[in-house]
Structure formats: C-alpha cells, structure tokens
Amino acid sequence: MPDPENESLFEAPPMAEQERMVEAILFATAEPVTLAELGSRMPMGSDPAEALALLRKRYAGRGVNVVKVGEAWAVRTAPDLGFLMRHEVVETRKLSRAAIETLAIVAYHQPVTRAEIEEIRGVSVSRGTIDLLIEMDWIRLGRRKMTPGRPVTFVVTQAFLDHFGLESARDLPGLKELRAAGLLDNRPPPGADLPDPDAEDDGDQTDMFEE
Amino acid sequence: MPDPENESLFEAPPMAEQERMVEAILFATAEPVTLAELGSRMPMGSDPAEALALLRKRYAGRGVNVVKVGEAWAVRTAPDLGFLMRHEVVETRKLSRAAIETLAIVAYHQPVTRAEIEEIRGVSVSRGTIDLLIEMDWIRLGRRKMTPGRPVTFVVTQAFLDHFGLESARDLPGLKELRAAGLLDNRPPPGADLPDPDAEDDGDQTDMFEE
Amino acid sequence: MTPAEDPFEADPQSVSERLAAEALIVDVGAFEGPLDLLLTLSRTQKVDLRQVSILALAEQYLAFVERAKALRLELAADYLVMAAWLAFLKSRLLLPPDPADEGPSGEELAAHLAFQLERLEAMRAAAARLMARDQKGRDFFARGLGEDVARVRRITFTATLLDLMQAYARVRTRDDFRPFVMDRDAIFTLEEALERMRPLIGFAGDWTDLTSYLPDGWQMDPARRRSATAATFAASLELAKEGRIEIRQADIFAPIELRKRGPRDA
Numbered sequence: 001m002p003d004p005e006n007e008s009l010f011e012a013p014p015m016a017e018q019e020r021m022v023e024a025i026l027f028a029t030a031e032p033v034t035l036a037e038l039g040s041r042m043p044m045g046s047d048p049a050e051a052l053a054l055l056r057k058r059y060a061g062r063g064v065n066v067v068k069v070g071e072a073w074a075v076r077t078a079p080d081l082g083f084l085m086r087h088e089v090v091e092t093r094k095l096s097r098a099a100i101e102t103l104a105i106v107a108y109h110q111p112v113t114r115a116e117i118e119e120i121r122g123v124s125v126s127r128g129t130i131d132l133l134i135e136m137d138w139i140r141l142g143r144r145k146m147t148p149g150r151p152v153t154f155v156v157t158q159a160f161l162d163h164f165g166l167e168s169a170r171d172l173p174g175l176k177e178l179r180a181a182g183l184l185d186n187r188p189p190p191g192a193d194l195p196d197p198d199a200e201d202d203g204d205q206t207d208m209f210e211e
Numbered sequence: 212m213p214d215p216e217n218e219s220l221f222e223a224p225p226m227a228e229q230e231r232m233v234e235a236i237l238f239a240t241a242e243p244v245t246l247a248e249l250g251s252r253m254p255m256g257s258d259p260a261e262a263l264a265l266l267r268k269r270y271a272g273r274g275v276n277v278v279k280v281g282e283a284w285a286v287r288t289a290p291d292l293g294f295l296m297r298h299e300v301v302e303t304r305k306l307s308r309a310a311i312e313t314l315a316i317v318a319y320h321q322p323v324t325r326a327e328i329e330e331i332r333g334v335s336v337s338r339g340t341i342d343l344l345i346e347m348d349w350i351r352l353g354r355r356k357m358t359p360g361r362p363v364t365f366v367v368t369q370a371f372l373d374h375f376g377l378e379s380a381r382d383l384p385g386l387k388e389l390r391a392a393g394l395l396d397n398r399p400p401p402g403a404d405l406p407d408p409d410a411e412d413d414g415d416q417t418d419m420f421e422e
Numbered sequence: 423m424t425p426a427e428d429p430f431e432a433d434p435q436s437v438s439e440r441l442a443a444e445a446l447i448v449d450v451g452a453f454e455g456p457l458d459l460l461l462t463l464s465r466t467q468k469v470d471l472r473q474v475s476i477l478a479l480a481e482q483y484l485a486f487v488e489r490a491k492a493l494r495l496e497l498a499a500d501y502l503v504m505a506a507w508l509a510f511l512k513s514r515l516l517l518p519p520d521p522a523d524e525g526p527s528g529e530e531l532a533a534h535l536a537f538q539l540e541r542l543e544a545m546r547a548a549a550a551r552l553m554a555r556d557q558k559g560r561d562f563f564a565r566g567l568g569e570d571v572a573r574v575r576r577i578t579f580t581a582t583l584l585d586l587m588q589a590y591a592r593v594r595t596r597d598d599f600r601p602f603v604m605d606r607d608a609i610f611t612l613e614e615a616l617e618r619m620r621p622l623i624g625f626a627g628d629w630t631d632l633t634s635y636l637p638d639g640w641q642m643d644p645a646r647r648r649s650a651t652a653a654t655f656a657a658s659l660e661l662a663k664e665g666r667i668e669i670r671q672a673d674i675f676a677p678i679e680l681r682k683r684g685p686r687d688a
C-alpha cells in the first residue's frame with residue numbers, strides 16, 4: 001500500500017495509470033526490470049509492487065504474461081504459444097558479391113541469358129550462384145530466347161520485388177540516376193587493380209560445356 | 212469472416228484463442244506484421260482480422276497499444292508515457308536540414324521525382340541525401356513517372372510510417388490544408404524562361420531497357 | 423504580389439535595411455541557394471507570403487547581389503542567374519506589356535515566384551511539424567526484449583536495394599576503370615560462330631567437314647576447340663533450320679559435313 005504520508009506530499013498517479021506505466025516499461029525495456037528500477041522510473045509516491053500485481057492479474061491467461069526472471073520482471077509470450085514463434089529468428093547473411101552482381105544484372109536486363117550475364121560481368125557465373133538465387137526465389141527461369149540455340153533466360157520474381165520494395169523491376173534507377181544520386185562513385189572500385197576478387201568464379205569456366 | 216467450408220475441414224481455434232495468438236505474435240516482433248503474415252502463422256481457418264480487431268479494442272487506452280502502420284500492425288508504447296523511457300532512448304543520427312526537407316517533400320508530394328524535389332527546394336539535392344534516406348529505410352523507389360524520360364520517383368516506406376507513428380501517408384499533419392491551398396500541386400513555371408529543372412532527367416535513361 | 427504598390431518605395435534604403443543586407447552577405451554561405459535567400463528576404467517585408475511584393479523582393483535581391491559584388495564576394499553562379507532573371511522580371515513588371523510579346527506576362531512570372539516561395543515555406547513548416555511528431559525510439563517504443571523461445575535457425579541471405587544498385591553500378595562502370603581485357607578467351611559464342619559461318623557457307627558448294635569452319639587459332643587448345651566446336655555445331659543447326667545448309671553424318675562419331683542448299687532444292 002502507498003505510504004499515506006507520501007501520498008499527501010506527492011500526488012501519485014491513480015493506480016490504473018501506474019499499471020499503464022509498468023506495462024509500458026516492461027514492454028519497451030530490453031532487460032527484465034526489478035521493482036526498485038520500476039519505482040525509480042515512475043513518479044514519486046507510486047507503488048510499483050501493487051501496479052505490477054494488477055498487471056500480472058490482467059495478463060493471466062493472455063497471449064503474453066508478466067513473468068518473474070530472477071529478481072526482475074518481464075513480459076513474455078505464453079509458453080503454450082511458443083510454436084507461433086518458430087519463424088521468429090532467421091540467421092541472415094550478406095549475399096556474396098558475385099551473387100549480388102548477378103542479381104543486379106538479371107534485375108536490370110531481364111529477361112537475360114546466362115551468356116549475357118557473363119558478357120556483362122566479364123567473368124563466368126558459377127552454377128552455384130544461379131542456383132542460390134533461384135533457391136532464394138529471387139530469380140526464376142523466363143521464356144527461352146528466340147535466338148539461335150533458344151537459350152533459357154532468367155527474370156526476377158515477385159518475391160524479389162517484395163524484398164526490395166519495388167513495384168516493378170522497371171522502377172530501378174538507371175546508371176545516370178545512380179550517378180546523380182551519388183550511388184556511383186567515379187573512383188575505381190576498391191581492389192580494381194588488385195587480383196580480381198571474383199577469381200573464385202574463374203576456375204571452372206569450361207564446366208558449362210561438360211553438361 | 213471465416214469460410215464456413217474451411218471451418219468444417221480445419222477446426223479453427225476459438226476466437227479468444229486466436230486473439231491470444233495475435234497478441235503473442237505482435238508482442239514478440241519489433242517489426243509491424245501484416246494480416247497475411249498473421250494468417251500464415253496461425254492455424255488454418257483462423258480469422259486474424261477479427262482477432263486483431265478484438266485485441267485492438269482490448270488495448271485501447273492501455274500502456275501499450277495496437278497500432279496500424281501502413282498495411283501492417285504493431286504493438287507500441289502509448290506516446291504519453293515516453294517520459295518513462297528515457298533510458299531506452301537511443302541517440303539517433305541528427306539529420307541535416309536538407310535531409311529533413313527532402314524527406315518531408317517526399318512524404319507530402321509522393322510519388323515525387325528528384326527533379327521535382329529540386330524544383331521545390333530551389334537547389335540540387337546534395338550528393339548522398341537521397342542515399343542516406345534510402346539507407347535509413349525511410350524512402351524507397353516508387354513507380355517511374357509517365358513523363359518524358361520516365362524518371363524514377365521516391366515514396367516513403369512503412370518504416371517511415373512506423374517511425375513517425377502514422378497509419379498511412381494520408382495522415383501526415385496538415386496534408387489536407389496544404390492540398391486545399393494548392394501547395395502540393397505540380398505547377399510548371401509559366402513559359403520557358405526559367406531554366407527547366409527537369410532538363411537533366413530527360414536524357415536517355417530508358418536506354419538500358421531497350422535491347 | 424501587389425503591382426499597385428509604389429515601385430520606388432523600397433529604393434531609398436533605410437539604415438536598418440542596409441544593415442540587414444550586410445548581415446545577409448556575411449551569411450551567404452548559410453543559404454541553400456537563391457530561393458532560400460529570397461524567402462529570407464521576403465520575411466523582412468513582414469507580411470503574409472501571399473501579399474509579398476515581388477517587385478520589392480527583386481529590388482532587395484539585386485541590391486544584395488550588388489553589395490556582394492562590391493565586397494568582391496564570390497557568389498555561386500546560380501545567384502547570378504537568379505539576379506539576371508529578377509532584373510528581367512523587374513523590367514517586365516515596370517514596363518507596360520508589349521502586345522507583340524507572346525511570352526508569359528510579368529505578373530504571371532511574379533505569381534509563380536510567389537507560389538514557389540510559399541510552397542518552400544509550406545514544406546519547411548511541414549518538415550518541422552513532421553519532426554515534432556512523436557517518434558519511435560524517442561516518444562514511443564517498440565518491443566525491447568527479444569523472445570527467447572526455442573528457435574529454428576534458418577539461414578537466409580540478405581541484400582538491400584542499395585547493395586543491388588551499387589552492384590549494378592560497379593559492374594557497368596568497371597570497364598571505365600581498367601584496360602580492356604578479354605575475360606573469356608576460351609569461349610566462342612554461338613553468335614560469333616553464326617557471324618563467322620554466314621559469309622563462309624556461300625562458298626561451300628560441296629560437303630565440307632564441320633571442323634574446317636572452326637576459327638583460326640581455336641583448334642589446338644582443347645578448351646578452346648571444345649567451345650568453338652560446340653558453337654559451330656549449334657550454329658550449323660540453326661542455319662539448317664533456316665534452310666540455308668544441309669547436314670549429314672555418315673555414322674556415329676563420323677565427321678559431320680555440311681553444304682550449301684541451293685535455292686532449287688528448297
């Protein structure tokens with residue numbers, strides 16, 4: 001219970017308001033919060049213990065609960081709903097330079113054949129790179145090209161557009177616009193004079209003829 | 212409403228249970244979640260829209276609220292309790308005046324081209340300003356404009372709406388008044404006496420899409 | 423814009439106005455271009471932007487530029503362009519309209535400038551209101567604590583739009599920065615083979631071995647020969663489809679031969 005003397009000195013907020021405060025603090029704080037911390041952050045004269053007890057009761061049986069972690073308190077998903085959280089954490093990795101360049105060429109030139117990608121990149125494209133992009137559902141096979149050999153082409157997918165927040169691949173800015181926006185340095189890219197960082201891809205150049 | 216046929220095939224959980232699930236998912240995720248994502252994570256036959264509506268009502272006036280962010284939903288602390296969270300405030304990058312104005316112009320005039328931004332500000336958009344705003348995930352590319360040169364446009368993102376607590380770009384402060392005053396019109400200068408700010412974009416930016 | 427206003431009212435500058443102009447000149451670097459400066463100048467008229475006298479504003483701006491010149495201050499080109507334009511606008515506003523002139527009237531030009539100023543002012547105010555809103559991470563907060571329920575680790579690869587655009591820019595401009603090199607000297611493309619064969623088949627009256635069509639210098643190295651053979655073979659299939667040549671092979675693994683198909687054979 002609040003100290004009656006304090007109550008007269010400091011007008012503590014109504015208990016419903018104190019409960020709101022505890023709720024917001026527990027939600028937003030990255031670590032579980034002790035009663036002492038709650039008290040130090042709430043207005044003078046507040047009673048965090050009582051507010052917390054009310055909040056705890058309010059969340060009983062809900063989708064998230066107020067739980068005790070050591071000496072501190074936190075909001076956690078109800079244990080029976082853990083199955084909903086399975087997709088929560090995915091480990092993300094940066095795409096390799098070869099992959100992002102290949103992806104960019106497909107996006108800008110689609111439909112584009114593998115030979116055309118190699119022509120633009122200036123090095124051969126390893127099969128793993130294309131496979132990875134297809135597996136990620138960012139590129140897919142398009143129509144065969146109406147040129148000799150009828151090579152398959154690659155186009156970007158709806159998932160690609162969704163991921164990059166594009167309405168269509170045609171909305172990508174052109175080279176001129178990239179330069180104007182300062183995305184295109186007129187400096188040589190780092191390592192341009194060094195051994196080609198794409199050398200890893202250069203090894204099995206001939207493998208495409210062994211299919 | 213749930214499809215009655217589906218309901219017979221897949222036993223959907225009771226609505227109270229669905230509400231708990233939506234509650235758990237929204238609490239667990241810092242990013243806004245769309246209805247489609249909710250639906251895909253809940254058991255077959257669930258009605259996330261109805262569950263969400265119930266949940267939203269339940270949290271009205273509480274210390275945390277269910278808010279709409281563009282086409283998605285998130286739980287956020289009530290703005291009036293921000294003073295309790297001083298510990299949580301992370302110093303954000305101080306934006307330059309040019310960046311803030313560019314952001315506002317994109318928000319109020321979207322979809323807007325770079326040339327239009329420059330026309331409004333009366334100066335060229337400095338190198339890297341657009342770059343920075345894209346990197347912060349506050350603006351993104353929109354559709355190309357159906358004008359000569361088909362310049363790219365910029366629009367604001369869901370992260371922008373989330374950051375400024377907006378349900379949609381239509382809720383920007385003062386938008387109606389500005390529109391009523393004609394200040395959001397794209398009014399071309401009379402005659403050709405002023406240097407045409409679009410001239411630089413009229414070049415051959417479409418060439419890359421022409422085979 | 424009020425054309426009725428006495429155009430010479432602003433001419434004998436008061437001391438305070440002159441001081442204000444001096445201050446502006448000191449600050450010229452702080453302005454984001456002529457429009458920004460004009461907006462600041464228009465505020466000294468202490469009126470609603472919709473009532474601002476564009477003529478008086480032009481006078482103020484021209485006085486500013488004169489003073490900057492007198493002080494031998496380097497003004498950026500766009501300030502001088504604006505000065506020239508405002509001088510032109512001033513003459514249009516002061517002189518009676520020439521009926522032979524088809525361009526926009528001085529009033530129209532002035533109205534547009536007033537609109538630009540009002541719009542810039544409005545966007546500044548909108549920007550300020552936007553930044554004054556409750557902001558995430560400052561006034562309201564997202565969930566601070568990650569869930570520690572059992573997780574399924576799934577690796578996804580990620581890239582941002584910026585990565586994508588920069589990658590493309592890098593690829594497309596790489597040739598700007600390095601001497602030309604043949605990266606694929608061991609690959610002979612179908613297109614190249616076709617280009618080589620089209621003129622040659624005109625002379626191939628009789629059955630000729632396919633390998634005789636391989637380009638010079640591609641026979642020795644196995645990788646190069648393989649690539650050239652495959653491309654040449656694919657190209658001959660294409661030419662056969664077009665009805666320009668015939669192909670035959672006597673036996674499995676026997677040499678493939680081709681000859682021109684005469685128009686009468688068709």
